[in-house]
Amino acid sequence: MRGSTLSIPGFPPVRARGRGAGWYRGDCHVHSVHSDGELTPGELAHRARTAGLDFIATTEHNAAAAPGVWEQPAGDDLLIVLGEEVTTKTGHWLALGIEPGQVVDWNHQADDGLIDECTDQVHGVGGLCVAAHPHAPYPSGDFMFPLQSFDAVEVWNGLWNSDRPWNADNEATLAEWGRSLAADIRAGAWRSAVGNSDTHLEGQIGVPHTVVFAEELSTRAILAGLRAGRCWIAGSREVDVSFTAAVDGRGAGVGERLSTHGRQVGVRAEIRGVPSGAVSFHTDRGMVHGGSVPAGGAGVVEWHTSVRDSAFVRLEVRRADGHVVALTNPVILV
Missing domain, CATH: 3.20.20.140 (Metal-dependent hydrolases)
Incomplete structure (x- = not known):
């Protein structure tokens, strides 16, 4: 190449x-x-x-x-x-x-x-x-x-x-x-x-x-x-997202696989540059968790799951009118 x-x-x-x-x-x-x-x-x-x-x-x-x-x-x-x-x-x-x-x-x-x-x-x-x-x-x-x-x-x-x-x-x-x-x-x-x-x-x-x-x-x-x-x-240069999943001190980001050994997984989204709107986590069961973008347009939203309940987790961030401002590829749980 x-x-x-x-x-x-x-x-x-x-x-x-x-x-x-x-x-x-x-x-x-x-x-x-x-x-x-x-x-x-x-x-x-x-x-x-x-x-x-x-x-x-x-x-x-x-x-x-x-x-x-x-x-x-x-x-x-x-x-x-x-x-x-x-x-x-x-x-x-x-x-x-x-x-x-x-x-x-x-x-x-x-x-x-x-x-x-x-x-x-x-x-x-x-x-x-x-x-x-x-x-x-x-x-x-x-x-x-x-x-x-x-x-x-x-x-x-x-x-x-x-x-x-x-x-x-x-x-x-x-x-x-x-x-x-x-x-x-x-x-x-x-x-x-x-x-x-x-x-x-x-x-x-x-x-x-x-x-x-x-x-x-x-x-x-x-x-x-x-x-x-x-x-x-x-959606713009102002928007910044960090999306990770972790278990027992080991983490994975978008596009990566996380070996969970059946233990509970902590999912964490850090969001900046989105003044208002909603955050949602999606798995093979559809949308499973939602919350508001933190006040001021920057903050953290967290959730917990397991491989038994979620084969993957991905993130969507939307404005108050429903328009997407950020979305991620999945973190895969095994």
């Missing part, structure tokens, strides 16, 4: 300065003037920095990033992941971490049996395949492919309501993904949830974005964190 070692002249570096192992904020669904967006790559990079992002992915429709377009905007403080929005007649998907000049075939649809061949083009170079906006309200927006070929699901897409970036389409995707988790975790092949802005216009980038734990700020490490589900979704 190119992202592991090599940078190629004319294309953005595969590694940025970063902070070593830690949490990085990024938006993996971005369009520029080179497909149907209104901003140049330079303008997008500037706005990404202003939005507090550490990385973005360039995902033009059915096209590779052209040589010389993204190299200079990347700099050494912003990682640019090469990608493509594969726009088919029966759904769109994101190919992330592809090679310079690589174009993934988009001439396929749900009933022709070609989807695995196409996702193999991405997996073959170490890339990631993401089901994009599965319930988007336009022709070809509904995602009709089986999810087994995909690594992640874009449960939160911000495009259609920039001033109110949570809508019924996102709600439907979140519910669908949430219902599938129990069976997928038992099968050992669950797909992580991600959130992206699907930026086309001014003011959209980073709303929402995905916060990923990675060993470094590189294409390889970011994709590994997304693939493992070591990530959560934030």
